[in-house]
Amino acid sequence: MSDAKRSDLTRGILFTDEYQLTMAQVYYRLGLAEKPALFEHFYRHNPDYGQHQAGYCIFAGLDPLLSWMQEERLDEDELEALRSQKSRSGKPLFDRDFLEYLRRHGSFEGLSLKAIAEGRVVHPYVPLAMIEGPLLQAQLLETILLNRLNFETLIATKASRVREAAGKSTVLDFGIRRAAGEAGNAATRACLIGGADRSSNVGMSHVLGLQAAGTHAHSLVQAFMALGMSELEAFRAFAEVYPDDTVLLVDTVDVLESGIPNAIQVFEELKRKGHQPVGIRLDSGDLAYLSIRAAQMLDKAGFPETAIVLSSELDELVIWQIHTQIRQEAPRYGVDADSLINRLVFGVGTRMVTSWGQPALGGVYKLVAVYDGGSWKPAIKVSESIEKILNPGQKRAWRIYDDRGLASADYLTLAEEDPRTEPTIILRHPTDPGKQRRLKQNQCTFELLHEEVFRGKRLFDPVPLEVLRQRRKADVERLDPGVRRLVNPHEYHVSLSPRLWTLKTQMVEGLNPNRL
Amino acid sequence: MSDAKRSDLTRGILFTDEYQLTMAQVYYRLGLAEKPALFEHFYRHNPDYGQHQAGYCIFAGLDPLLSWMQEERLDEDELEALRSQKSRSGKPLFDRDFLEYLRRHGSFEGLSLKAIAEGRVVHPYVPLAMIEGPLLQAQLLETILLNRLNFETLIATKASRVREAAGKSTVLDFGIRRAAGEAGNAATRACLIGGADRSSNVGMSHVLGLQAAGTHAHSLVQAFMALGMSELEAFRAFAEVYPDDTVLLVDTVDVLESGIPNAIQVFEELKRKGHQPVGIRLDSGDLAYLSIRAAQMLDKAGFPETAIVLSSELDELVIWQIHTQIRQEAPRYGVDADSLINRLVFGVGTRMVTSWGQPALGGVYKLVAVYDGGSWKPAIKVSESIEKILNPGQKRAWRIYDDRGLASADYLTLAEEDPRTEPTIILRHPTDPGKQRRLKQNQCTFELLHEEVFRGKRLFDPVPLEVLRQRRKADVERLDPGVRRLVNPHEYHVSLSPRLWTLKTQMVEGLNPNRL
Incomplete structure (x- = not known):
């Protein structure tokens, strides 16, 4: 194999974790491969460099990811590599019909991706990207998306501090x-x-x-x-x-x-x-x-x-x-x-x-809903720490500005909610039920944070660097100085709407409203 | 420009620091571009992860670097990118004759690279690679070599600890x-x-x-x-x-x-x-x-x-x-x-x-000699800390094993020295003149650490992963248990021969034996 070919195999869709492919075959075999699914990419903590900490992150890496998604599909060499994988039984790990399916559907053509604009200030628990589409394709995107978005966001954040x-x-x-x-x-x-x-x-x-x-x-x-x-x-x-x-x-x-x-x-x-x-x-x-x-x-x-x-x-x-x-x-x-x-x-x-002090951003990519029987069924993972429990279902994210024009909170709601119609906004901390705040509607301006940027292909041309830099600058200037400071920054408020909070607590209490 | 083309420009010889090219033009203009030069790649400290520290490193990244060196030469698109660079005066930064020279010589054809075998245990101050050849080409290799060898060595070291x-x-x-x-x-x-x-x-x-x-x-x-x-x-x-x-x-x-x-x-x-x-x-x-x-x-x-x-x-x-x-x-x-x-x-x-705790290895690439007037002239950089002063000139590196077969020291000598002919070996710490040790010849076995692996092209086929893994395992097993331990490891001895020590101290005292 020529070196060029060898390196190709490592840069395409096979730049992924093995389990994405083993799960894909399970979904295919059970007829679930094309079930509409909704995944979210978010992180739980701003970087902590040891004796100093970030109060926000700068979202980066989106544009190269979208280009990659648009260009990549599993080719003959990649399928051949999968064909060569063996079960412990000695038989091929991936069956012929599944590989044939991947030949036709091993791409990101079916996906829609909504994201916060690259270059903007972002905060914990607020999805940076929301991915909707066939379960198999959405799952296949996980590894590369985490790899690309976490890294550039980590480094852009460090650079913003510098x-x-x-x-x-x-x-x-x-x-x-x-x-x-x-x-x-x-x-x-x-x-x-x-x-x-x-x-x-x-x-x-x-x-x-x-x-x-x-x-x-x-x-x-x-x-x-x-x-x-x-x-x-x-x-x-x-x-x-x-x-x-x-x-x-x-x-x-x-x-x-x-x-x-x-x-x-x-x-x-x-x-x-x-x-x-x-x-x-x-x-x-x-x-x-x-x-x-x-x-x-x-x-x-x-x-x-x-x-x-x-x-x-x-x-x-x-x-x-x-x-x-x-x-x-x-x-x-x-x-x-x-x-x-x-x-x-x-x-x-x-x-x-290298983002010295914290060389990785712990961003995760989580299934939050599956479409079935005419509606979205929220998905949740009940692990041992309350902090790690997902915010389930289809959602929207809003940034709330105060009357000085400063960003005062990010606010997660159900997809059908519109906080602009509520007389009073109740902010609930995403993991700490004790923390609540109220805002009057007339003190607030709302900005919807996500925009669809990919639907089978990129919906926009690459954004010039200068625009990304201006977005960052404008957003940082709209942060409270306490959030911007280099050491021991204020915690920026990220909140759930009461309805989202209720859905989450109901699901945790019942483990799952559908069935365990 | 297509995305493929755009990314090509970032993966070849232009994956480098601007100053390599500005210096290259100076060397070209002064007729020094083809002066034989000798550079060394080494690092000064094993990784320190905070509350635990490495007692050795595992050398990795060599094979992909050699493949890259063999394949890369500046092509038309890359020269065009350089041609577009402007001086503050508005004129092109790089002159036409220089770019023409790069078209013919912008590769690594003239270089010889001697290295420690990939996968082996390595130690501070001992060159991992020694690069000899035309000053311009050797300088042009710096950035990519540091980028590739430092990173893989850092990660292989962490993995060895795991x-x-x-x-x-x-x-x-x-x-x-x-x-x-x-x-x-x-x-x-x-x-x-x-x-x-x-x-x-x-x-x-x-x-x-x-x-x-x-x-x-x-x-x-x-x-x-x-x-x-x-x-x-x-x-x-x-x-x-x-x-x-x-x-x-x-x-x-x-x-x-x-x-x-x-x-x-x-x-x-x-x-x-x-x-x-x-x-x-x-x-x-x-x-x-x-x-x-x-x-x-x-x-x-x-x-x-x-x-x-x-x-x-x-x-x-x-x-x-x-x-x-x-x-x-x-x-x-x-x-x-x-x-x-x-x-x-x-x-x-x-x-x-990410080599959590220390996400970069501080390996450096330093000019140690230039060939002129029929002989190698040692080069040195007199900076403020004694520790950072280079070991000048052409050298060889030896690993000394004791009568139990354990590695007891790495030993740097002048190129013409052969410690196997000395009745007594005097080991001098590379930066601390107070530290000395003596070994009797009959207690020691010597291994020459470097082998030429590149001369205009790779001299060997890529080494199978399994061989690299066996090299690591064998070398780690030949370390003193104190050097292997995860926390507060023993310092492995790296030493200079008396003649190398004398050359270094003379150069520091006189700043430069040639002329200031």
């Missing part, structure tokens, strides 16, 4: 080398949705319509020095090739004694030739202190505009600490803290693209 | 849904190298020649119940389709009151028809307690052989705890602890495929 911490400083994604293998591309996309201004990832930046960002590595200076030349000569060579794009890495030898003085000398040469030097980069040491000293030296030399790029194990807390230290210390060196912060560029890598 | 904790229990990789997007495939491969017996990932298992593992999900039981049927009917339906492969998930309703009794009933029906039931799965609750109770009930019903599959947020510490609790508690229930442990199957997901 963005919040960085304030007016620029943020660059430098993470591709430390990202999880091929997921480096999805990580780049998620970082750019979540708050990074640009990325060093060349291919993905190009595809997304951005210019990739970059400077040079220590190896450039090292190579020059190993060849008997100097740091200054390395800087000069770089500046000659990129006279209008010169960013110099100043910590290969000694930042204050060698790197910055050499950079200033090269900047002066550029200036004399009519070029504008762009900046320096610091990749080690006390970044707050060194950036103050760098600003001081660059200001004195007549380069108050050049950027100061910082990199090396950054995350939202380190950036927050750097800003804080600069505000406290810069004045002592005659450096204006705000100007310095404005010229800072944070190159954030490992800790953003 | 394997160590699981002892005689089986380990299944269930992680694909929670893995980082497309890296789910690389994670599966790394888990299988590192210690998982099988994986639920259908496509990747097939490509690696294994049968994928799987049971069914809660949704199967839920769907039946929503349709007015029972858990028992769901189990029976599954068993009818898979009479020789029946594993039943018993915690959708209530494990002890409903799930296990229903499973036993179906197992009895299977047995009467001459089939052997395979097992049950528990996915929530107190897994140690429930597995003891399950064993008790299954034993009593005459099914002492059926497997008990455990899943739900497992990692090496949770598995260790489950084993410990079983050894303490099982006898109270009349269950033999060893027999129970032998029938346990751990389905490990999120925490294995």
